[in-house]
Amino acid sequence: MLETPMSNMFDTDKLIFGIGQVSKITGVSSRQLRYWEQQNYISAIQQKKGASRQYSMHTLIKIANIQRFLRKGFTLAVAVEKAVKVARESPIIRDFVKSQLNEVRFESDDRAVIDFGFTDDSKKQHVLGIIDHGKTSFKIEDES
DNA sequence: GTTCTAACA
DNA sequence: TGTTAGAA
Incomplete structure (x- = not known):
């Protein structure tokens, strides 16, 4: 290493x-x-x-x-x-x-979005981690 | 003053 | 497990 x-x-x-x-x-x-x-x-x-x-x-x-x-x-x-x-x-x-983390976007005081990069090599969609008012969830977003 | 080992209310 | 004794 x-x-x-x-x-x-x-x-x-x-x-x-x-x-x-x-x-x-x-x-x-x-x-x-x-x-x-x-x-x-x-x-x-x-x-x-x-x-x-x-x-x-x-x-x-x-x-x-x-x-x-x-x-x-x-x-x-x-x-x-x-x-x-x-x-x-x-x-x-x-x-x-x-290895997957791209960036973290702070969209408001109690909402942040973690960009985990593409779902796969086709690079058509992004995997997003959402943190809203303390609640977490995932979201798939099409590449714009 | 802190930590160690061993022993015991 | 806490505490205590005597040594390092």
Whole structure:
């Protein structure tokens, strides 16, 4: 994979967080973080014995998602499963949207239209994502 | 002051 | 899971 310097100002994957920061950010106690690690639900970055744990951005997000599912009432084991699934789906969705997204048009204070490009190679129709008063929907528009 | 491990109301 | 103890 070739580097694309201008695409991202920072490489967020290189950010590291201490256990205290992760706890403050996600609302998960340090006690829980150590326990989850012991249960192999999460893992800290390469650490020596007794050294402070450090977490990657990826792990931080995973922890935040686990917490999200816990608050929804799921058990820890299930919350972890769901977080793992999200982690697997996220890059797929992100890459797809990134490759399809053309532009976003703000048509009014509470209406925006996302242009997802052509439906196919015939290039006769556009796929539009509509956000109107918080409600979302898709729309196929003929090329004008 | 923060984090670590281990133990326990 | 929270809290506490003693060490790093």
